[in-house]
Amino acid sequence: xxxxxxxxxxxxxxxxxxxxxxxxxxxxxxxxxxxxxxxxxxxxxxxxxxxxxxxxxxxxxxxxxxxxxxxxxxxxxxxxxxxxxxxxxxxxxxxxxxxxxxxxxxxxxxxxxxxxxxxxxxxxxxxxxxxxxxxxxxxxxxxxxxxxxxxxxxxxxxxxxxxxxxxxxxxxxxxxxxxxxxxxxxxxxxxxx
Amino acid sequence: xxxxxxxxxxxxxxxxxxxxxxxxxxxxxxxxxxxxxxxxxxxxxxxxxxxxxxxxxxxxxxxxxxxxxxxxxxxxxxxxxxxxxxxxxxxxxxxxxxxxxxxxxxxxxxxxxxxxxxxxxxxxxxxxxxxxxxxxxxxxxxxxxxxxxxxxxxxxxxxxxxxxxxxxxxxxxxxxxxxxxxxxxxxxxxxxxxxxxxxxxxxxxxxxxxxxxxxxxxxxxxxxxxxxxxxxxxxxxxxxxxxxxxxxxxxxxxxxxxxxxxxxxxxxxxxxxxxxxxxxxxxxxxxxxxxxxxxxxxxxxxxxxxxxxxxxxxxxxxxxxxxxxxxxxxxxxxxxxxxxxxxxxxxxxxxxxxxxxxxxxxxxxxxxxxxxxxxxxxxxxxxxxxxxxxxxxxxxxxxxxxxxxxxxxxxxxxxxxxxxxxxxxxxxxxxxxxxxxxxxxxxxxxxxxxxxxxxxxxxxxxxxxxxxxxxxxxxxxxxxxxxxxxxxxxxxxxxxxxxxxxxxxxxxxxxxxxxxxxxxxxxxxxxxxxxxxxxxxxxxxxxxxxxxxxxxxxxxxxxxxxxxxxxxxxxxxxxxxxxxxxx
Numbered sequence: 001x002x003x004x005x006x007x008x009x010x011x012x013x014x015x016x017x018x019x020x021x022x023x024x025x026x027x028x029x030x031x032x033x034x035x036x037x038x039x040x041x042x043x044x045x046x047x048x049x050x051x052x053x054x055x056x057x058x059x060x061x062x063x064x065x066x067x068x069x070x071x072x073x074x075x076x077x078x079x080x081x082x083x084x085x086x087x088x089x090x091x092x093x094x095x096x097x098x099x100x101x102x103x104x105x106x107x108x109x110x111x112x113x114x115x116x117x118x119x120x121x122x123x124x125x126x127x128x129x130x131x132x133x134x135x136x137x138x139x140x141x142x143x144x145x146x147x148x149x150x151x152x153x154x155x156x157x158x159x160x161x162x163x164x165x166x167x168x169x170x171x172x173x174x175x176x177x178x179x180x181x182x183x184x185x186x187x188x189x190x191x192x193x
Numbered sequence: 194x195x196x197x198x199x200x201x202x203x204x205x206x207x208x209x210x211x212x213x214x215x216x217x218x219x220x221x222x223x224x225x226x227x228x229x230x231x232x233x234x235x236x237x238x239x240x241x242x243x244x245x246x247x248x249x250x251x252x253x254x255x256x257x258x259x260x261x262x263x264x265x266x267x268x269x270x271x272x273x274x275x276x277x278x279x280x281x282x283x284x285x286x287x288x289x290x291x292x293x294x295x296x297x298x299x300x301x302x303x304x305x306x307x308x309x310x311x312x313x314x315x316x317x318x319x320x321x322x323x324x325x326x327x328x329x330x331x332x333x334x335x336x337x338x339x340x341x342x343x344x345x346x347x348x349x350x351x352x353x354x355x356x357x358x359x360x361x362x363x364x365x366x367x368x369x370x371x372x373x374x375x376x377x378x379x380x381x382x383x384x385x386x387x388x389x390x391x392x393x394x395x396x397x398x399x400x401x402x403x404x405x406x407x408x409x410x411x412x413x414x415x416x417x418x419x420x421x422x423x424x425x426x427x428x429x430x431x432x433x434x435x436x437x438x439x440x441x442x443x444x445x446x447x448x449x450x451x452x453x454x455x456x457x458x459x460x461x462x463x464x465x466x467x468x469x470x471x472x473x474x475x476x477x478x479x480x481x482x483x484x485x486x487x488x489x490x491x492x493x494x495x496x497x498x499x500x501x502x503x504x505x506x507x508x509x510x511x512x513x514x515x516x517x518x519x520x521x522x523x524x525x526x527x528x529x530x531x532x533x534x535x536x537x538x539x540x541x542x543x544x545x546x547x548x549x550x551x552x553x554x555x556x557x558x559x560x561x562x563x564x565x566x567x568x569x570x571x572x573x574x575x576x577x578x579x580x581x582x583x584x585x586x587x588x589x590x591x592x593x594x595x596x597x598x599x600x601x602x603x604x605x606x607x608x609x610x611x612x613x614x615x616x617x618x619x620x621x622x623x624x625x626x627x628x629x630x631x632x633x634x635x636x637x638x639x640x641x642x643x644x645x646x647x648x649x650x651x652x653x654x655x656x657x658x659x660x661x662x663x664x665x666x667x668x669x670x671x672x673x674x675x676x677x678x679x680x681x682x683x684x685x686x687x688x689x690x691x692x693x694x695x696x697x698x699x700x701x702x703x704x705x706x707x708x709x710x711x712x713x714x715x716x717x718x719x720x721x722x723x724x725x726x727x728x729x730x731x732x733x734x735x736x737x738x739x740x741x742x743x744x745x746x747x748x749x750x751x752x753x754x755x756x757x758x759x760x761x762x763x764x765x766x767x768x769x770x771x772x773x774x775x776x
Contacts, residue, residue: 117519
């Protein structure tokens with residue numbers, strides 16, 4: 001399984017990749033997770049790679065081979081589309097964060113990103129994770145909502161995921177993360193295309 | 194038990210298992226987490242050093258005093274530590290001395306792609322290159338054994354993808370390693386020529402013995418597969434090549450300096466075609482070709498940037514997959530990193546740009562001031578260079594040019610290597626103005642403490658060094674402290690200080706907004722849309738909390754920290770600051 005997580009620095013891509021990696025390890029797979037640290041975290045594009053299977057060599061997902069892209073921001077989802085294999089899926093958070101060229105008026109934020117992704121043949125699971133997370137009481141757990149959605153799509157066992165979140169999230173925020181995960185897991189049912 | 198571990202964490206674990214008791218480092222991506230993980234082991238005396246040279250010297254002293262010591266840095270950090278690194282090679286060590294150097298192919302967070310393998314060759318020091326976390330752990334332990342067996346410092350070279358990837362490791366127990374005797378033969382650690390000439394011969398003999406060791410060590414291994422294609426590789430290049438050619442024969446290099454000539458020769462002779470897969474520099478290829486062997490490498494694979502399985506597939510097999518296309522890449526806006534909302538650095542650079550000063554910058558978060566829309570930094574070359582370079586501007590263009598330029602440096606970088614530049618300006622009668630951006634932390638690498646934060650790596654209280662007192666002590670008479678958010682005062686002070694005919698130091702103060710446990714201001718800035726005429730002036734400070742909506746400025750209350758810089762910039766007073774968060 002090849003998963004790419006894209007986000008804007010600070011959205012929690014690292015936590016999401018850590019959880020998926022830990023779940024895959026628990027299920028007995030070989031796992032590699034490639035993270036991003038340093039400069040790009042200051043509000044820049046962030047990409048993490050998670051690969052698991054019988055034996056994994058490269059820690060990086062090759063373009064055109066991802067089973068799933070988890071996009072925590074729409075423009076980043078658009079940018080990452082080329083990672084997907086032809087029948088690949090994308091969990092797309094509806095959140096929009098303007099990058100500096102858009103803020104300064106040099107470029108336009110692309111219109112109808114979900115439509116463009118669907119037109120390219122991608123199986124798009126679209127949700128407003130920020131609104132769901134805010135409903136749960138903490139806007140910062142939007143990443144856990146998306147993780148829930150991704151878990152169902154990947155066929156990852158709910159309980160394993162829940163245990164891993166409980167042991168990886170800071171204890172103060174463990175339960176709200178689990179609730180957010182649960183909402184994402186539930187809301188995705190029957191969605192797609 | 195199997196664990197998923199970051200390469201850097203596995204290095205830390207390996208050091209602990211090897212019985213290390215002393216660890217030093219200066220933070221630098223992608224090496225920083227090694228020392229953060231090491232600090233969790235109570236058996237290891239670990240510190241953030243003031244710079245890599247001092248870090249190296251402390252580890253070197255600890256080794257000679259009999260302990261196992263580890264020093265960690267990013268690739269360009271080794272340039273700072275080059276003097277001790279080159280100089281300890283001939284004398285050798287006592288307790289094991291391992292130098293972890295993390296290279297950054299692809300320049301994710303660095304000014305260059307320099308390859309540490311060259312430097313190990315130049316220093317006549319063995320170099321090990323792990324390719325995943327399990328090897329990070331094991332190779333560090335092996336490096337300590339080699340260091341003590343051959344009486345030499347040993348480099349373990351990481352690259353970003355090894356340092357910052359998680360893979361499976363099986364942790365072991367800590368070895369009990371006793372302190373070695375401090376009584377070594379007289380003169381071994383004296384590099385005065387009479388002694389050092391003798392050690393020069395020893396260093397050559399040592400490399401010959403290491404070359405023999407390289408032939409038999411398990412660090413290098415041959416993986417027999419199809420004899421049609423043979424791959425010689427190391428580090429992450431090995432993983433990428435394995436992905437593309439699972440059935441090929443591999444010669445996997447673990448001990449990269451010195452290379453095993455006989456083993457590689459035998460391998461090359463069994464394969465019809467041999468390709469050397471190495472990132473950035475063609476060092477293995479050059480050495481192997483010098484033995485008269487026929488291998489390919491740089492003619493097939495690029496010498497610039499990171500390798501990937503995709504590049505290997507494309508360049509060697511000529512396969513390029515059809516990728517999903519949504520819209521032309523040129524129409525997808527890039528998202529470069531930006532200064533955070535409420536960043537200490539925004540105000541000073543806004544003012545510097547307004548005053549049209551030539552800015553000699555340095556390395557840190559504030560280097561982002563070079564990017565649009567601020568574009569308020571004109572040079573940024575290496576750690577600490579800003580101060581000497583600004584003095585160079587003055588020397589080149591005449592003393593009056595000091596009124597048109599400034600040096601700008603962060604607090605951590607100032608302590609790292611900025612201070613000698615300041616001393617030079619005073620000593621050599623310069624007029625240059627130096628601005629220290631004091632945000633109370635080493636921010637870019639993820640918030641490490643430094644000599645002015647009042648805390649050490651273990652979180653305990655320490656003397657907080659004051660740049661002001663240091664400047665006084667070296668003889669600077671004009672020292673000003675300004676609130677980094679007060680751009681009116683900043684403008685006045687900078688104008689005054691660049692104009693005077695003597696050196697000045699300006700210290701701008703405000704802690705980084707992201708420091709943990711920092712009290713977050715309840716204040717929020719908001720746009721009065723009746724007053725806003727949509728002139729976009731506030732956008733010129735590059736705050737990610739401000740965007741443009743329906744012809745007016747809009748401030749995202751979730752991101753805004755209420756610093757008020759935008760409000761000071763707006764000439765129509767259309768931005769106000771509230772206590773509660775109205776937006």
